[in-house]
Amino acid sequence: MIYKNRGDKPTKTGFGEGLVDAGFDNKNVIALGADITSSVGVNLFAEKFSKRFFSLGIAEQNCVGVAAGLALSGKIPVFSTYGVFAALRAADQIRISVCYNNLHVLIGGAHAGISVGPDGATHQALEDIAVMRVMPNMTVISPCDATQTRIAVKAAIEKVNGPVYLRFGRNAVPDFTATDQKFKIGKADVLQDGDDMSIIATGHLVWEALKAAEKLWKIGVGARVINLHTIKPIDKNEIIKAARETGAIVTAEEHQIAGGMGSAVAEVVSENHHVPIEFIGMKDSFGESGQPEELLKKYGMSSEAIFEAAKRVLKKKRISTLI
Amino acid sequence: MKQIDNIEELRKISKEIRKDVLTSINAAGSGHTGGSLGLADVFTVLYFNVLNHDPENPNWADRDRLVLSIGHVAPVHYATLARAGYFPLKELKTLRKLGSRLQGHPGKDHGLPGLELSSGSLGQGLSIAVGMALSAKIDKKDRQIFSIHGDGELQEGSIWEAAMSASHHKLDNITAIIDRNHVQIDGKTTDVMKLESLSDKWKSFGWNVINCNGHDHNDLINVLNEAKNYKGKPSVIIAETIMGKGVKSIENNHTWHGKAPSDEELENFVLQLEIY
Numbered sequence: 239m240i241y242k243n244r245g246d247k248p249t250k251t252g253f254g255e256g257l258v259d260a261g262f263d264n265k266n267v268i269a270l271g272a273d274i275t276s277s278v279g280v281n282l283f284a285e286k287f288s289k290r291f292f293s294l295g296i297a298e299q300n301c302v303g304v305a306a307g308l309a310l311s312g313k314i315p316v317f318s319t320y321g322v323f324a325a326l327r328a329a330d331q332i333r334i335s336v337c338y339n340n341l342h343v344l345i346g347g348a349h350a351g352i353s354v355g356p357d358g359a360t361h362q363a364l365e366d367i368a369v370m371r372v373m374p375n376m377t378v379i380s381p382c383d384a385t386q387t388r389i390a391v392k393a394a395i396e397k398v399n400g401p402v403y404l405r406f407g408r409n410a411v412p413d414f415t416a417t418d419q420k421f422k423i424g425k426a427d428v429l430q431d432g433d434d435m436s437i438i439a440t441g442h443l444v445w446e447a448l449k450a451a452e453k454l455w456k457i458g459v460g461a462r463v464i465n466l467h468t469i470k471p472i473d474k475n476e477i478i479k480a481a482r483e484t485g486a487i488v489t490a491e492e493h494q495i496a497g498g499m500g501s502a503v504a505e506v507v508s509e510n511h512h513v514p515i516e517f518i519g520m521k522d523s524f525g526e527s528g529q530p531e532e533l534l535k536k537y538g539m540s541s542e543a544i545f546e547a548a549k550r551v552l553k554k555k556r557i558s559t560l561i
Numbered sequence: 562m563k564q565i566d567n568i569e570e571l572r573k574i575s576k577e578i579r580k581d582v583l584t585s586i587n588a589a590g591s592g593h594t595g596g597s598l599g600l601a602d603v604f605t606v607l608y609f610n611v612l613n614h615d616p617e618n619p620n621w622a623d624r625d626r627l628v629l630s631i632g633h634v635a636p637v638h639y640a641t642l643a644r645a646g647y648f649p650l651k652e653l654k655t656l657r658k659l660g661s662r663l664q665g666h667p668g669k670d671h672g673l674p675g676l677e678l679s680s681g682s683l684g685q686g687l688s689i690a691v692g693m694a695l696s697a698k699i700d701k702k703d704r705q706i707f708s709i710h711g712d713g714e715l716q717e718g719s720i721w722e723a724a725m726s727a728s729h730h731k732l733d734n735i736t737a738i739i740d741r742n743h744v745q746i747d748g749k750t751t752d753v754m755k756l757e758s759l760s761d762k763w764k765s766f767g768w769n770v771i772n773c774n775g776h777d778h779n780d781l782i783n784v785l786n787e788a789k790n791y792k793g794k795p796s797v798i799i800a801e802t803i804m805g806k807g808v809k810s811i812e813n814n815h816t817w818h819g820k821a822p823s824d825e826e827l828e829n830f831v832l833q834l835e836i837y
Contacts, residue, residue, distance in 0.1 A: 268699070292695060292730065300688045300722035307628075307692020310678060313699070315692070330682050331719070335689060338679040339669050 239452055240430060246410035249442075250348055252384030253406050254279025256391025257316060261287045267395060268308055270294055270301050272319040277408075278348040280318050298323045302331035302345070309341035314395055318346030321363030321405050325370050336401045337373045343401050344394050350380070350405040351492025352520065352537055353442055353530035362525040363405065368497025370403040371470045377423065378470040379404045380491075380499070382444035384413045386467060389421045397423055405441065407492075409530050412445045415465075426473040432460035435552055436480035437544060439490040440466045440499045443518070446534070447490050449541035454548055461548060469499050474506050481511040486555040488547045490518035492539060514554035516547040562616060562645065565609045571778045574644060575605040579807045579834055581640035581653050587827040589657035592665070595804040595817040596711065597637035599742050599775070603800060604641040606781040607707060611789070616646040619674040626677055626693050628708040630686020631740070632666035633819070639663050639673070647675035684717025686710065687737060691723050694732040694795075705789050708737045713745030716754045721766065727795040728767030735795040736788040737768075740775065742804040744815040763797045775800030807837045 260267050261283055271293045275281045284291035294301050298319055305315035318324065324347045325332070336343050347366050354362045371378045377398050381387040387406050394402040419427075429444070430451055439447035444465045451461040462484055464476060480487060487507065489500030500517040507513060518539055525533060534540040565571055578601045586592035608614070613625045629638050636656060643650045648662070655661035662673040666681030680686055690708040697704050714720065727735055739759070747753045756762075763770045769791050773784040781800070788796035804818070805811040808830045822830055 268695075290699070294726050295722075295729075297719075297722035297726065299684075299719040300691070300726055303685050303688020303719070303723065304692040304695065304726065306678075306685075307689035307694070308696050309692070310626075310689065311693050311696030311700075312622075313696050331685055331688070334679065334682040335685050 239448060241414040241448060243412035243414050245413060247384035247413040248408060248410045249381065249384050249387040249406035250277070250279040250408060252381070252387030253318065253346055253391055254282035256388040257283040258286050259388065259392050260395040261290065264314065264395065266312065266314045268292070268313045268315045270305060270315060270317045272296060272298055272301050272317070274319060278318040278320070278346060298328040299331050302328040303335050305343045306335035306339060306341055309343050310339065314342055314344070316344040316346065318348060320349040320361055321347030321366040322349070322361060325363065325366035325403065329369055333373055337375045340375045340400050342399055345401070345403045347403055347405040349408045350441060351407055352525045352533045352539065353492060354408045355530045355533065356527050358527040359524035364492070364494050364520050364525065366403070366405060367469055367491070367493045367499055371502060375400045376470060377402045377468070379423065379468050380440040381406065381467050382441060382465050383411060383415050385417055386415045386419065386421065389419065390467065393421055393423050407442050411442050414445065424468045424471045424473060426476040427465040427467065428462065428476065429465050430463040432462040433484055434460045435486040435488065435548055435555065436462040436464060436484045437488045437490060437548065438464045438466050438477065438480065438503055440469065441492055443490040443492055443539060446539070446541040447544055450544035450548060453541070453545050459548065459552065466499060469502055472502050472506060474510070477503055477506045478510045481507050481513045485513050486551040487513060487515045488518060488544060488551055489515060490539065490544050493519050495519040495521060514551050514558060516551040518544055518547055562614055568778050571605050571609060574609055575601045576834060576837070578605060578637060578640045578644055580831060581643065581650070582636045583822055583827055583830050585636050585640065585653040585656040586821045587824065588654045589821060591657060591821050592636055593633040593819050594822060595811065596631065596634040596740065596742070598808060599802040599804045599806045600634055600637045600709070600740055601807065602776045602778060603709070603738060603740070603781060604637050606778055606785060608641050608645045610782055611785045612707070613704070616675065619647060623702060623704055625705045625707065628677060628686045628690045628693070628706065629667060629680055630708055631683065631711040631714055632681030635665070635667050638667070642675040648673065683711070683714045684719040687720050687723035690735050690737065691727050691732060694727070694735045695730060697734055698732070704734070706735045708735065710737060710739050712739055712741045712743065712750055712756055713753070715739070715756055724763065724766040724768065731793060732795050733792050736785065737795070737797045739797060739799045740802050741799050742802045744804050744813065744818070746815065746818050748815055759799060767794060769794045769796040771796060771798045773798055773800050775802035776806055808833045
């Protein structure tokens with residue numbers, strides 16, 4: 239593995255740290271709480287800037303509307319709760335109050351993916367990317383580790399002038415991206431080069447993709463690993479380049495296959511340079527309780543599943559070149 | 562903007578606004594006639610007497626804010642904005658047409674001056690007012706936030722989430738105005754989903770509740786100023802109104818919630834307005 243894990247750390251901590259960074263840099267940043275502030279990292283901001291934190295209780299629809307009102311008055315509001323509630327409970331408020339008004343509101347979707355674990359299906363956000371990416375004006379970010387999440391929060395506040403949905407996970411995962419990385423919203427990171435096929439991953443599965451690539455290397459397959467941290471606007475150039483140069487793609491995300499990051503990649507590939515794709519993600523089902531690694535394994539989102547998908551897509555690539 | 566205190570003059574403006582509502586909806590061929598007519602007096606008093614605003618400088622930071630939560634009565638808002646000088650009156654005839662700044666429900670990105678926000682999905686405006694009011698408090702500015710709601714709209718749960726948060730944060734710079742006309746698309750509010758006791762509901766949510774006649778300009782001026790000056794709690798004005806007010810033949814008729822007058826009806830309705 240060419241990347242070193244500095245130690246496991248939850249991406250939600252990165253979210254909270256990024257908010258604090260942004261709070262120091264910009265007095266207009268305001269955070270809203272929907273009761274579960276310590277589960278979503280907002281407590282770190284509330285402790286530092288108590289006058290710029292407002293508790294609104296368990297009322298997500300109101301939180302999103304209040305955020306819109308603050309943004310209409312020149313503030314930069316951040317609202318965060320579990321992704322299932324942030325993206326779905328208040329979807330209409332996000333659509334009309336935030337997106338139709340094109341307001342700079344940062345929505346943090348915590349507990350992304352099945353790796354939420356023991357809480358089970360109700361709290362595992364597996365549909366949020368699909369719903370958020372179809373909202374006009376919305377930017378959708380899904381960073382891969384705590385360090386990148388921290389940097390992404392700052393970028394979302396400083397570099398975007400519209401609504402942003404940023405999803406992050408619950409459990410501690412390898413923290414490996416560089417602290418001085420050049421993070422650009424809308425520009426995918428090529429973490430590892432390779433010519434035989436590409437793995438395009440997002441969120442926690444980026445680390446799993448790197449593990450799968452290592453295994454593939456051992457059997458003589460050079461896999462390109464791309465961290466697609468921004469799902470919208472999508473980095474078309476990097477995706478088309480991967481399709482052209484490697485001829486086969488596996489996408490990997492902790493999300494429903496339907497409508498998710500893989501679907502977004504497929505939209506680009508099918509319109510520009512057609513190559514076979516295998517999709518790693520939830521197959522139209524709900525999750526369940528269990529330990530994160532058990533769930534990733536059972537629902538086919540582990541590094542082994544990515545490795546197997548890579549072998550399948552390589553076979554398809556061979557067949558398509560024979561034709 | 563210069564404040565008009567003369568009640569006769571305000572009444573005349575309301576009549577003009579009602580005519581504009583009818584002609585613009587007639588030209589569009591669709592739109593919400595009943596509620597728009599019913600709110601003409603409230604809008605007149607707000608824009609010509611109560612609101613601190615400047616049509617020459619619509620984005621002036623310290624202006625009072627008006628949040629139209631019921632986007633479907635856009636025609637009365639547009640007519641009032643035009644009468645106040647935000648844009649030419651002749652533009653009212655572009656309502657609901659392709660490329661118009663006057664969208665069927667308000668769309669901010671179409672660039673109509675004086676419009677604070679896009680709206681049209683019910684139950685969202687009070688939350689936005691709460692956000693605007695919090696912002697004014699943070700900045701220590703005394704701008705006032707007014708929001709306009711339908712009575713049927715109060716059936717949306719999100720309104721009560723917002724109501725709870727406004728009193729929790731003591732946002733006395735909010736005045737919510739309820740267009741209490743007792744009707745909604747399917748019929749009477751008491752039959753569709755009863756709202757009474759409405760005053761008690763707001764009181765128990767920690768609001769200062771004021772009742773008034775939504776067609777009496779004098780009463781409206783008094784209660785809006787009373788609400789503006791009330792300290793410690795947000796205020797709600799429950800304005801008793803008549804849907805379709807001014808056109809006798811359609812008053813209180815819920816089938817006129819979302820119907821446009823034909824050319825023939827327009828002529829007749831304008832005559833009814835003249836004698837009103």
